[in-house]
Amino acid sequence: MLRMDSVSHSFITPTGQRMEVLSDVSISVEENEFFTVVGPSGCGKTTLLNIAVGLVEPAGGTVRHVTGASGGRPGAVGYITQDSNLLPWATVMENVMVPLEIRKVKRSERREQAAEWIRIVGLGGFEDHYPRQLSGGMQKRCAIARTMVYDPEIVFMDEPFGALDALTKTTMQKILLDLWQTRRKTIIFITHDLTEAIALSDRVGVMTGRPGTLKAVVPVPLGRPRDVYRITGAPGFESLRNELWSLLETDLDP
Amino acid sequence: MKLAGQHEVSTAVASGDVVPDARGRAGAGSRRLVVLTTQVVAVAVILGLWQLLSGRVIATFLISNPADVFKKLADLLQTSAMWQNISTTVQELVVGYALGVVGGALVGWALGAVRFAGSVFEPIINGVNGIPKIALAPVFLLWFGLGIWSKVAQASMVVFFVMFYNVYMGMRSVPKPLTDVVHVMGASRRYVVRKVIFPSLAVPIFAGLKAGVPFAMIGVIVGEFVAADKGVGYYVLEATQQYDAAGLFAGIVIMVVMVLIGLTIVNAFQRRVLRWQRD
Numbered sequence: 001m002l003r004m005d006s007v008s009h010s011f012i013t014p015t016g017q018r019m020e021v022l023s024d025v026s027i028s029v030e031e032n033e034f035f036t037v038v039g040p041s042g043c044g045k046t047t048l049l050n051i052a053v054g055l056v057e058p059a060g061g062t063v064r065h066v067t068g069a070s071g072g073r074p075g076a077v078g079y080i081t082q083d084s085n086l087l088p089w090a091t092v093m094e095n096v097m098v099p100l101e102i103r104k105v106k107r108s109e110r111r112e113q114a115a116e117w118i119r120i121v122g123l124g125g126f127e128d129h130y131p132r133q134l135s136g137g138m139q140k141r142c143a144i145a146r147t148m149v150y151d152p153e154i155v156f157m158d159e160p161f162g163a164l165d166a167l168t169k170t171t172m173q174k175i176l177l178d179l180w181q182t183r184r185k186t187i188i189f190i191t192h193d194l195t196e197a198i199a200l201s202d203r204v205g206v207m208t209g210r211p212g213t214l215k216a217v218v219p220v221p222l223g224r225p226r227d228v229y230r231i232t233g234a235p236g237f238e239s240l241r242n243e244l245w246s247l248l249e250t251d252l253d254p
Numbered sequence: 255m256k257l258a259g260q261h262e263v264s265t266a267v268a269s270g271d272v273v274p275d276a277r278g279r280a281g282a283g284s285r286r287l288v289v290l291t292t293q294v295v296a297v298a299v300i301l302g303l304w305q306l307l308s309g310r311v312i313a314t315f316l317i318s319n320p321a322d323v324f325k326k327l328a329d330l331l332q333t334s335a336m337w338q339n340i341s342t343t344v345q346e347l348v349v350g351y352a353l354g355v356v357g358g359a360l361v362g363w364a365l366g367a368v369r370f371a372g373s374v375f376e377p378i379i380n381g382v383n384g385i386p387k388i389a390l391a392p393v394f395l396l397w398f399g400l401g402i403w404s405k406v407a408q409a410s411m412v413v414f415f416v417m418f419y420n421v422y423m424g425m426r427s428v429p430k431p432l433t434d435v436v437h438v439m440g441a442s443r444r445y446v447v448r449k450v451i452f453p454s455l456a457v458p459i460f461a462g463l464k465a466g467v468p469f470a471m472i473g474v475i476v477g478e479f480v481a482a483d484k485g486v487g488y489y490v491l492e493a494t495q496q497y498d499a500a501g502l503f504a505g506i507v508i509m510v511v512m513v514l515i516g517l518t519i520v521n522a523f524q525r526r527v528l529r530w531q532r533d
Binding site: 050053054055076077078079081083085087088089090091098099101102103130132150 | 429431432434435436437438439440441442445449450453454456528530531
């Protein structure tokens with residue numbers, strides 16, 4: 001579904017020096033897979049995602065989206081970030097209709113489809129609220145509705161729940177997993193929360209500190225469907241978490 | 255349209271999702287009343303002090319007094335000469351303001367949109383802005399003559415810079431993550447401009463529109479002070495030369511009212527456009 005071959009990238013710092021952020025990263029994500037990338041902050045995870053969605057041209061390497069046979073509109077890509085990035089001057093309804101407007105969906109269908117997704121993410125009744133009037137969790141629901149409404153094949157998520165409180169975060173994880181299971185999407189998810197990575201993913205890619213490289217890819221053997229509220233008690237969770245920790249800690253600042 | 259599996263994820267809005275809604279709306283009304291009352295009292299005290307000091311501590315011909323000013327104002331508004339002055343000043347204001355606002359917004363937009371043009375011309379504009387604009391009044395008089403156009407030029411010059419800086423800075427602070435997200439959804443450049451960049455400029459544009467109103471008034475009055483045969487500024491100068499303090503202050507009151515009317519119009523417009531900012 002997504003193939004990244006020896007992608008590397010560097011920035012020029014304000015002092016004029018070249019800073020290598022990504023070095024030789026190769027990732028292959030299968031159709032309908034939930035793939036998570038964890039790594040220390042500043043390891044280039046966000047840059048990697050920006051390259052994957054096409055916002056940044058990599059300095060080296062290639063990115064290919066292989067359009068799959070199953071679910072989702074071919075070529076359509078979703079992108080959900082830590083800040084929900086809703087249009088502040090648009091209501092929930094208007095925000096969710098944006099991608100439909102871009103795709104020139106008929107006016108009457110736009111409203112209908114948007115309303116359906118607003119209901120699915122549990123925002124029914126808030127159609128005419130502005131983002132400012134919503135809590136962080138509700139903004140996130142709206143961002144998810146806005147992405148799912150145009151049925152992308154791949155959804156990229158950059159620490160989407162990073163700014164939420166623990167309770168809201170777990171609820172959002174459950175919503176996401178339910179959606180992923182029923183809608184069959186390929187999801188590439190970035191986090192620095194190991195519990196979250198294990199609860200959600202099929203495989204976890206561990207990155208090193210700057211310049212970021214992919215150090216290991218660890219499969220998550222836990223069965224599905226998973227109970228995100230009790231995931232820490234699942235058999236095998238502890239040992240997996242320890243394994244991921246030991247991969248990560250060599251790269252953490254003392 | 256029925257979507258599969260929706261029952262599984264239709265978790266109602268959970269406990270963490272608290273809606274920040276109309277809290278303490280009842281208290282807001284009475285607080286407003288208290289503020290308003292205090293304001294009225296404050297203005298009354300100032301006017302009272304003015305009335306008391308005038309003629310007792312400070313000579314009346316220097317500061318007049320509220321009662322005389324009010325009477326003068328009532329008399330002036332009966333005369334067609336004063337209405338002609340007002341009409342002239344309003345024309346100068348409206349045309350000067352409009353030209354300055356449109357010019358400043360267009361140049362701000364262009365230099366904000368084209369990075370290269372911005373880095374070339376911003377320092378030059380900063381330099382021109384460094385000219386004390388009052389010093390240009392004689393130049394405008396020379397170029398545009400005694401009539402309204404020298405005042406229009408003066409006002410639009412001042413408003414131009416106010417608007418330019420607001421829109422230019424606004425263009426530079428359009429949130430990139432917002433344009434990125436819409437871009438990834440497949441939006442065209444035109445769509446991004448129309449639906450993201452333009453709305454995000456609404457706030458700086460209104461800041462410029464508001465700041466521009468009193469600045470336009472300054473420009474017009476400076477122009478009228480330098481040379482004019484009509485206008486409220488011209489009237490004020492005349493009154494001063496005749497030691498008519500009541501007339502002078504009456505003229506100033508008219509100017510203030512004009513600025514307040516202008517601001518009221520901009521505010522009404524803003525409330526409609528920036529609905530999303532309100533509670």
